[in-house]
Amino acid sequence: MCLAVPLKITEIHGKEAVAESMGMRRKIRVDFIENPQVGEYVIVHAGFAIERLQEKQAMEDLETWEELDKAVTAEYSTQTIGKS
Amino acid sequence: MKTERLCNELAALPLDREVCLMEVCGTHTMAIAKSGIKSILPKNVKLLSGPGCPVCVTPASDIDAILELSMCPNVIIATYGDMVRVPGSTPGDNLARRKALGAQVRVVYSPIDAVETAKQNPEKEVVFLGVGFETTAPGTAAAALAASDEGVSNFTVFSMLKAVEPALRALIAMKGFRVEGFLCPGHVATIIGERGFAFLPEEFKMPAVISGFEPEEIMLAIWHLLRQITEHTPKLENKYKQAVSPRGNILAQRVMASCFEMKPSYWRGLGLIPASGLKFRKDFSGLDAEKRFAEILGEEARGARKGSPAQSACRCGDIITGRLSPVQCPLFGKRCLPEDPVGPCMVSSEGACAAAYKYMDYIGFSENG
Numbered sequence: 052m053c054l055a056v057p058l059k060i061t062e063i064h065g066k067e068a069v070a071e072s073m074g075m076r077r078k079i080r081v082d083f084i085e086n087p088q089v090g091e092y093v094i095v096h097a098g099f100a101i102e103r104l105q106e107k108q109a110m111e112d113l114e115t116w117e118e119l120d121k122a123v124t125a126e127y128s129t130q131t132i133g134k135s
Numbered sequence: 136m137k138t139e140r141l142c143n144e145l146a147a148l149p150l151d152r153e154v155c156l157m158e159v160c161g162t163h164t165m166a167i168a169k170s171g172i173k174s175i176l177p178k179n180v181k182l183l184s185g186p187g188c189p190v191c192v193t194p195a196s197d198i199d200a201i202l203e204l205s206m207c208p209n210v211i212i213a214t215y216g217d218m219v220r221v222p223g224s225t226p227g228d229n230l231a232r233r234k235a236l237g238a239q240v241r242v243v244y245s246p247i248d249a250v251e252t253a254k255q256n257p258e259k260e261v262v263f264l265g266v267g268f269e270t271t272a273p274g275t276a277a278a279a280l281a282a283s284d285e286g287v288s289n290f291t292v293f294s295m296l297k298a299v300e301p302a303l304r305a306l307i308a309m310k311g312f313r314v315e316g317f318l319c320p321g322h323v324a325t326i327i328g329e330r331g332f333a334f335l336p337e338e339f340k341m342p343a344v345i346s347g348f349e350p351e352e353i354m355l356a357i358w359h360l361l362r363q364i365t366e367h368t369p370k371l372e373n374k375y376k377q378a379v380s381p382r383g384n385i386l387a388q389r390v391m392a393s394c395f396e397m398k399p400s401y402w403r404g405l406g407l408i409p410a411s412g413l414k415f416r417k418d419f420s421g422l423d424a425e426k427r428f429a430e431i432l433g434e435e436a437r438g439a440r441k442g443s444p445a446q447s448a449c450r451c452g453d454i455i456t457g458r459l460s461p462v463q464c465p466l467f468g469k470r471c472l473p474e475d476p477v478g479p480c481m482v483s484s485e486g487a488c489a490a491a492y493k494y495m496d497y498i499g500f501s502e503n504g
Contacts, residue, residue: 082277097267
């Protein structure tokens with residue numbers, strides 16, 4: 052039950068909404084999302100959206116790997132090269 | 136390519152001794168097993184599964200109480216699917232078996248679905264099994280409040296909800312606890328905020344990294360943890376910023392706090408931990424299944440059951456506290472199998488034993504379990 056999936060909101064009816072991912076549509080609750088908007092991605096956990104995702108995985112991947120690049124090319128990396 | 140590069144960076148870390156890290160989230164456990172991350176980590180890095188699977192930390196005495204309640208003819212048990220096959224203190228006795236004996240058990244995806252079940256069955260008492268951590272607690276509270284607002288008087292919740300922080304504190308205080316860094320659960324952090332894990336480095340000098348759920352994200356988080364360890368710079372790093380803010384989801388926290396307050400709670404493997412469980416506030420006692428079915432679910436009734444002998448040789452308690460890996464349990468893969476589980480760690484789809492068994496072909500479990 053800890054599983055959570057990112058879904059895209061397609062309809063909003065008060066605290067209820069419809070969200071989808073890869074053709075799967077699901078009724079969800081948006082009690083915990085301030086001013087939810089159609090088209091936004093949210094993380095859904097046990098039927099409740101628990102947070103919005105700004106631009107889903109793409110941005111996240113980009114940030115993560117840029118960060119790694121920065122980190123491993125910094126001083127630390129140069130110190131450890133050759134130790135493997 | 137990214138994974139290969141990360142593997143190289145991990146191998147380049149100056150680790151000259153064994154280091155144990157722990158994840159405390161069932162989704163992390165499954166993602167790690169499924170992706171085979173353990174098999175590509177340096178041999179001296181051990182990943183242990185902590186108390187991150189809600190079903191796994193629920194004590195047998197709670198399950199016994201639920202099984203007894205399920206046999207009441209006017210009661211419908213509404214539950215997440217994971218709970219259906221969890222045995223109580225008698226091996227083989229679970230909600231699935233009770234259903235075959237006539238109990239009414241409905242599997243729901245969301246607590247809101249359980250409220251719907253109550254509306255559709257006004258002549259029955261619908262009891263939702265509220266298990267989980269801060270991720271499921273807000274939704275459980277919201278569903279209970281919705282039932283109250285709509286006057287659905289035949290809906291109650293048996294709250295076995297728990298908070299993650301007290302369990303981590305209890306683990307760290309455990310004699311012989313050898314974990315040197317925590318892979319913090321991304322979804323719990325989504326609710327409580329990254330500050331919810333700041334106590335790890337601040338009070339215990341314990342490296343902590345909040346991670347997402349893709350294999351590369353987990354690998355990256357492990358690399359950050361190991362880097363903190365090798366550099367002796369324990370801190371909290373949030374590597375799941377697309378969902379986790381410093382203060383978390385305030386709306387969810389508000390709903391949770393309006394409905395629940397802290398109570399002492401029993402954890403499988405960890406025992407009684409003060410202020411680690413969530414119970415209904417007095418104003419909402421009408422929603423509390425412990426009150427409505429006090430003779431079965433009440434603390435006194437459940438306390439009496441705790442005297443019953445522990446079940447067989449199951450070592451789930453040791454596994455979720457990092458003392459053993461699944462393969463070290465004498466029942467693993469022999470008497471305890473996914474199709475006929477003895478303990479909750481093999482039952483739950485997020486359990487450490489289920490994950491290790493399902494993906495053992497990939498993880499080289501005998502070496503790095």
